[in-house]
Amino acid sequence: MTAPAWTWTYEGYDPEEERLREALCTLGNGRFATRGAAPEAPRGPAHYPGTYAAGVYNRLTSTVAGRRVENEDLVNLPDWLPLRYRIRPADADGPGPWLSPDHPQLTGHRRTLDLRRGTLTRWSSYEDGAGRRLTVTERRLVHMAEPDLAVQRAVFTAEGWAGEVEVEAGLDGDVRNTGVARYRELADTHLTDWETGSADDGVYWLRCRTVASGITVALAARIRAAPRGGTARTALAARTARRVLTVPVRPGTPATVDKTVALHTSRDRARTAPLPAALETVRRAPAVPRLLASHHRAWQHLWRQVRLDVPGEAGRILRLHVFHVLQTLSPHTARLDVGVPARGLHGEAYRGHVFWDELFVLPFLNLHFPEVSRALLDYRHRRLPAARRAAREAGRAGAMYPWQSGSDGREETQRLHLNPRSGRWLPDHSHLQHHVGSAIAYNVWQYWQASGDTAFLHTKGAEMLLEVARFWAASADWDPALERYRIRGVVGPDEYHDGYPEADRPGLDDNAYTNVTAAWVLTRALDLCRTLPEGRRRPLFERLELSHDERQHWDDLAHRLYVPFHRGVISQFAGYGQLAELDWAGYRARYGDIRRLDRILEAEGDTVNRYQASKQADVLMLGYLFSPSELAGMLGQLGYLLDDDVWRATVDHYLHRTCHGSTLSAVVHAWVLARVRRDDAWTYCAEALTGDIADVQGGTTAEGIHLGAMAGTLDFVQRGMTGLETRERALWLDPAPLPQLSKFGVRIRYRRHRDIDLRIRTDRVRITVPESAHAAVRVRLRGRPFTVAPGTTRRIDLPDG
Numbered sequence: 001m002t003a004p005a006w007t008w009t010y011e012g013y014d015p016e017e018e019r020l021r022e023a024l025c026t027l028g029n030g031r032f033a034t035r036g037a038a039p040e041a042p043r044g045p046a047h048y049p050g051t052y053a054a055g056v057y058n059r060l061t062s063t064v065a066g067r068r069v070e071n072e073d074l075v076n077l078p079d080w081l082p083l084r085y086r087i088r089p090a091d092a093d094g095p096g097p098w099l100s101p102d103h104p105q106l107t108g109h110r111r112t113l114d115l116r117r118g119t120l121t122r123w124s125s126y127e128d129g130a131g132r133r134l135t136v137t138e139r140r141l142v143h144m145a146e147p148d149l150a151v152q153r154a155v156f157t158a159e160g161w162a163g164e165v166e167v168e169a170g171l172d173g174d175v176r177n178t179g180v181a182r183y184r185e186l187a188d189t190h191l192t193d194w195e196t197g198s199a200d201d202g203v204y205w206l207r208c209r210t211v212a213s214g215i216t217v218a219l220a221a222r223i224r225a226a227p228r229g230g231t232a233r234t235a236l237a238a239r240t241a242r243r244v245l246t247v248p249v250r251p252g253t254p255a256t257v258d259k260t261v262a263l264h265t266s267r268d269r270a271r272t273a274p275l276p277a278a279l280e281t282v283r284r285a286p287a288v289p290r291l292l293a294s295h296h297r298a299w300q301h302l303w304r305q306v307r308l309d310v311p312g313e314a315g316r317i318l319r320l321h322v323f324h325v326l327q328t329l330s331p332h333t334a335r336l337d338v339g340v341p342a343r344g345l346h347g348e349a350y351r352g353h354v355f356w357d358e359l360f361v362l363p364f365l366n367l368h369f370p371e372v373s374r375a376l377l378d379y380r381h382r383r384l385p386a387a388r389r390a391a392r393e394a395g396r397a398g399a400m401y402p403w404q405s406g407s408d409g410r411e412e413t414q415r416l417h418l419n420p421r422s423g424r425w426l427p428d429h430s431h432l433q434h435h436v437g438s439a440i441a442y443n444v445w446q447y448w449q450a451s452g453d454t455a456f457l458h459t460k461g462a463e464m465l466l467e468v469a470r471f472w473a474a475s476a477d478w479d480p481a482l483e484r485y486r487i488r489g490v491v492g493p494d495e496y497h498d499g500y501p502e503a504d505r506p507g508l509d510d511n512a513y514t515n516v517t518a519a520w521v522l523t524r525a526l527d528l529c530r531t532l533p534e535g536r537r538r539p540l541f542e543r544l545e546l547s548h549d550e551r552q553h554w555d556d557l558a559h560r561l562y563v564p565f566h567r568g569v570i571s572q573f574a575g576y577g578q579l580a581e582l583d584w585a586g587y588r589a590r591y592g593d594i595r596r597l598d599r600i601l602e603a604e605g606d607t608v609n610r611y612q613a614s615k616q617a618d619v620l621m622l623g624y625l626f627s628p629s630e631l632a633g634m635l636g637q638l639g640y641l642l643d644d645d646v647w648r649a650t651v652d653h654y655l656h657r658t659c660h661g662s663t664l665s666a667v668v669h670a671w672v673l674a675r676v677r678r679d680d681a682w683t684y685c686a687e688a689l690t691g692d693i694a695d696v697q698g699g700t701t702a703e704g705i706h707l708g709a710m711a712g713t714l715d716f717v718q719r720g721m722t723g724l725e726t727r728e729r730a731l732w733l734d735p736a737p738l739p740q741l742s743k744f745g746v747r748i749r750y751r752r753h754r755d756i757d758l759r760i761r762t763d764r765v766r767i768t769v770p771e772s773a774h775a776a777v778r779v780r781l782r783g784r785p786f787t788v789a790p791g792t793t794r795r796i797d798l799p800d801g
């Protein structure tokens with residue numbers, strides 16, 4: 001691995017690492033993405049090409065462990081990559097073998113991801129034992145300005161021979177969802193009704209549709225080769241369409257094959273028929289050099305909006321994270337009806353589902369692409385009726401958002417999951433993570449504060465916020481003995497704990513994270529009710545049938561929800577303090593990596609439910625969502641004292657009892673520890689940074705990147721280390737740079753002000769507002785107010801930095 005700031009290079013070919021590299025070299029534009037697979041190699045253990053379009057799901061029924069289960073998956077679409085080749089030397093009897101990195105003739109291989117330009121370049125060299133060398137440079141892109149287009153350019157250079165290169169460039173519809181070994185027993189055939197065809201101009205195509213959701217997918221390809229003089233024909237089969245051509249080569253005269261592909265689906269807007277659309281798109285596509293140039297320009301434009309100047313290796317990794325976040329959620333997303341897929345559009349883990357991970361993603365996007373955040377909130381708003389229905393079916397009022405969401409907003413969480421360690425299919429209760437509703441409400445509020453989009457807050461935002469508040473109110477029962485409201489039968493962010501050890505029902509009582517965030521939602525809902533303009537308030541209250549008494553009840557709840565404590569620290573849930581202590585050292589000694597403690601214990605016939613051991617930050621999530629003063633304020637409102645000592649003791653308690661089985665955990669720990677200025681913050685920050693590039697969770701990145709953690713690291717710099725909050729129409733700053741990251745710069749968009757540059761050092765803050773800004777920006781640095789006028793820079797020393 002070499003280390004220039006804007007490129008990631010993987011030297012050599014290693015079949016063991018291939019799937020990980022495919023995931024990390026995925027190219028996408030928010031609308032669709034394609035894994036960085038080798039187009040000349042057949043699908044197999046080392047190669048898993050995958051193309052996924054945002055929001056293209058399909059539902060299938062499988063039978064596992066004697067039960068019928070239904071799953072909705074993000075569909076692996078027809079593969080547009082295939083491009084294989086072999087040499088036809090003029091002085092040989094016939095063609096050589098089809099070449100690929102797995103062939104013994106391979107003498108060199110390199111793959112470079114260019115983040116600035118948004119391209120992947122694969123360089124391979126071969127030698128045939130008779131002194132004939134072939135080098136192939138394949139460059140590809142998924143177009144950031146023309147979101148229906150993808151391009152491959154392969155350049156063949158001959159040394160020691162002359163003749164032709166034979167190329168087969170295909171569209172392969174014979175694909176299934178087989179990217180995740182754990183899902184092996186589940187149905188995986190999502191496509192049907194294939195058709196292929198070609199036209200006189202050499203353009204060829206493939207059309208099929210998803211089995212149950214009935215989404216038509218069409219791909220059309222155009223091939224251009226230089227120099228001319230070879231042969232070309234189209235070979236059509238039931239599920240594949242190929243163009244087979246020969247191109248003359250000589251030493252010193254490389255041959256070029258350009259493949260341009262258009263992908264359309266029946267979910268596209270303003271298009272009725274995907275196939276004619278794909279044919280038209282590919283026919284009117286300019287030549288590859290022009291497509292490359294317009295693609296580069298689109299990326300340049302994006303990078304200008306997300307300037308993140310962090311020196312060294314950390315900066316390089318953060319840039320990769322920006323790259324993958326923007327390939328999953330780009331300005332094109334603003335025109336789609338999609339949510340935040342937890343694993344990007346990079347693989348099949350978690351089936352492309354949408355969890356609470358947007359909590360880690362929207363705060364980053366809010367300060368760069370608020371229109372994208374808005375679209376992601378619209379996705380939730382369109383599924384508000386489904387969430388209301390779910391609440392009603394559970395006998396409650398309001399909106400119960402699903403823990404895992406897909407196409408239509410129903411609960412998509414699997415009811416059974418496989419423990420690969422024991423081979424057992426086990427009940428899955430993670431759908432009890434109703435806290436996802438608070439995450440949506442939190443994002444509504446954050447989005448509004450950062451963007452100033454009051455029109456949204458007062459309409460769709462209000463509906464979601466009030467309906468989530470109402471759901472919490474309907475979920476809380478008064479306990480006369482405790483004189484508190486309690487929310488029972490839930491699962492918190494730590495999904496390893498899904499019930500009490502001997503209980504016959506799943507769920508826990510009084511999860512502190514759930515209750516505090518519920519109180520926060522109720523408080524914000526009441527704030528909103530008070531501040532809505534009269535013209536909006538009345539119709540909204542009427543539509544939601546929201547009475548004065550109901551609001552009174554919310555107020556009561558927001559002051560009297562129960563938060564359990566034990567031995568001077570906040571308890572993760574009621575009874576947590578009575579659970580056994582795990583022998584952490586013993587388990588680490590025995591198993592090494594104990595992130596999947598749930599699987600280890602279950603395979604031993606035990607359960608995490610018996611122990612004070614968490615998968616990921618749960619109570620500590622509170623320190624991630626709320627600034628110290630806001631959190632102390634919330635707890636104070638509920639009648640609890642949360643001073644620095646209690647919070648520090650709480651942080652310490654969970655720090656030693658968490659196995660970080662989710663990549664989100666390191667992000668939250670880095671954030672929380674940095675805010676309390678603990679030296680070990682950097683350990684977690686380093687883990688969060690390397691989570692995907694080093695595949696910290698052991699094999700999971702190959703199945704898709706961890707989008708929440710990637711965006712979380714960006715937000716860690718942007719908001720965590722700057723202490724940035726957007727409230728009361730000002731930018732609030734309270735920098736807490738780490739010694740290892742003591743100098744950095746971020747560019748943000750705040751309300752209507754674009755390109756505000758913040759540069760932070762341990763001893764100084766510099767804020768620049770561009771001349772184009774329409775007004776001065778109000779800032780509060782550690783509480784001290786000042787303004788920065790357009791076209792000026794303010795430098796402020798931090799005396800106690």
Ligand code: BGC
Nearest residue numbers: 342355356357495661662664
């Ligand atoms: C985590 C969840 C997360 C999900 C998707 C799980 O491993 O525990 O918090 O939402 O992954 O990223």
